[in-house]
Amino acid sequence: MKDEALPAWVEYFAIPGINLLMALIIAGLVVVFMGESPWVALGALLGGAFGSLEQFGYTLFYTTSFIFTGLAVAVAFHCGLFNIGGEGQAMMGGLGVTLVCLGYDGTSWPLLFPLAVMGAIAFGALWSFLPGYLQATRGSHTVITTIMFNFLAAILLNYLLVEVLIAPGQQSPQTIRFDEAGHLPFAHDLLRGFGLETGRSPLNITFLLALAVAGLVWLFLWRTRWGYEMRAVGQSEPAARYGGISPGPMIVMAMVISGALAGLMGVNEVMGSQHRLVLGFTAGFGFAGIAVALMGRNHPFGVVLAALLFGVLYQGGSELAFEIPTFTSDVVVVIQGLVILFCGALENIFRKPIVRIFEIRRLLREL
Template structure:
């Protein structure tokens, strides 16, 4: 079977769609097992996620977080790096954003606080990725091991800071004080109301627009800049890239800094946009789910955006399903696991059959005589 004859869209678009479909079919068996009609469950999830403005707002709110962590993993993948540290980088990036909101937010409006928080959050996330990047580039320490270790360090550091330093007096809750209202990011329904468009209130905020801009930035950077070409060259063949004059150490560090920066932006959506205070475990596994988002999206910004939307649908639709049928909310974790299983570990299971079917259909089409030829 000649892979060259199979168009890229077959493996880049059609294969992931089939994998997701199979995951949903297996999920249907799960719903049958717990005495829930799969069709009714699908309708409930769809209506909960997209059937009304508030639900759609929550879906896009979750999508925003997945875009940041998914892009972070995708950028690292292009350099051949498996960045497992998105969770810790998002955590520390959120710390930087929270510090800005707790300090500058008392004196400046959101349109001043937002760009400062954006820069500081990105710097904090990049700084947390720097040490694993340096160890990988200079010492040969595997990036997977070091980034996992830094996740635990970030968790311990945040617990200490929230208990000993950032926690207000006379409270036992492991959270900072609430940010000044002037530092809060405007919600999308508030922005739309300025233009005379009425929307139901939801957590969806201005950071969603910034997340879309990040998708454009990553696309331009990876595929339309010299640095992006060097990153992809190192990811494809480090030895050949070094022979061509590309500095391996520089590219590894640069890639991880950008990856950590993107993960650090996560706090803009969750902290400055919704929670308005630093809370323990505010990342809630989004950093790890970003790995699945990047794998499903084939490390392309458009794919990451679509995969993020899918996981946003699962989060919000699963919450509606839990409310409607009283099922355990962990059912959403099971659904995510099935999607990850078929789109990650088993992503190539249907590839030979799909390519064979496409080549057969293509050959039949090419062998069909035209009306002009018959005549």
């Protein structure tokens, strides 16, 4: 409850910090149980995420994808919708990027970039429009329909990559490599232009796009009348109707924006890093967006921070699996799960004791 007021630094930093610490302690116990040193593991995790500019580049690269999928879930949530179709929408976004890149016959990436972004938005939005439309007109629940659309997207992509778009003479389901224009500049290349030599990482300018988009989402939600109307529908449908807002169009709009945001992940992966469409490139990031939004309290700023944390866990975790052979990638997933558990689902367990401490302090001061 908000009526037990805590200082802002406690509310926004100390409590999340304690939750994170708790998650790490429990994860540490798991590590001890497996017969490894938790300090070594923690060192490997943090070293893997921040150890060098190259590794930090990877961290931010993953963060970029998490920002897009996290924002997608958050926007839908503000309209009272649960979009768990981020995975499929991201796949379609990647397909949109690919079609634009394959069809473009020029040499300059700055011209292709906005087109590819539009392709990602259009295809991602297309994939969430139908669930939104069905929810608005038929009351078909988005949770069900978006899950089914994930499968549809996976099957469609599978078909296209095996039968239609597969690179000639290839066995693995992926397209041909894009021309130079289809390669977004990497951060290390850009920084070299300024005389900074850094290690190679897939971090590219899509990261800046992600930050800008997070800002735009904030503006949209809290500084436009459409954001207002969408949030009104999410908070109270009768009140929205009273206010002259038709819920149906708002639901469709929220889903379309949500799908477009998820689709943008395709830009980062396909045009930013792999320069071709590879089957399974979404790697579960669409689903992780749910956890990112949950941790980020559905606020764009929170989503960016949560995405960074997930980026650290993802990148640090893969280094961890590499450095300590007893750690399979499953163990890394367990650690990530603990963080989600403490920071998302159990966020209130330490709140009450802290509130109590502050009450006692206040009482003591009065005496």
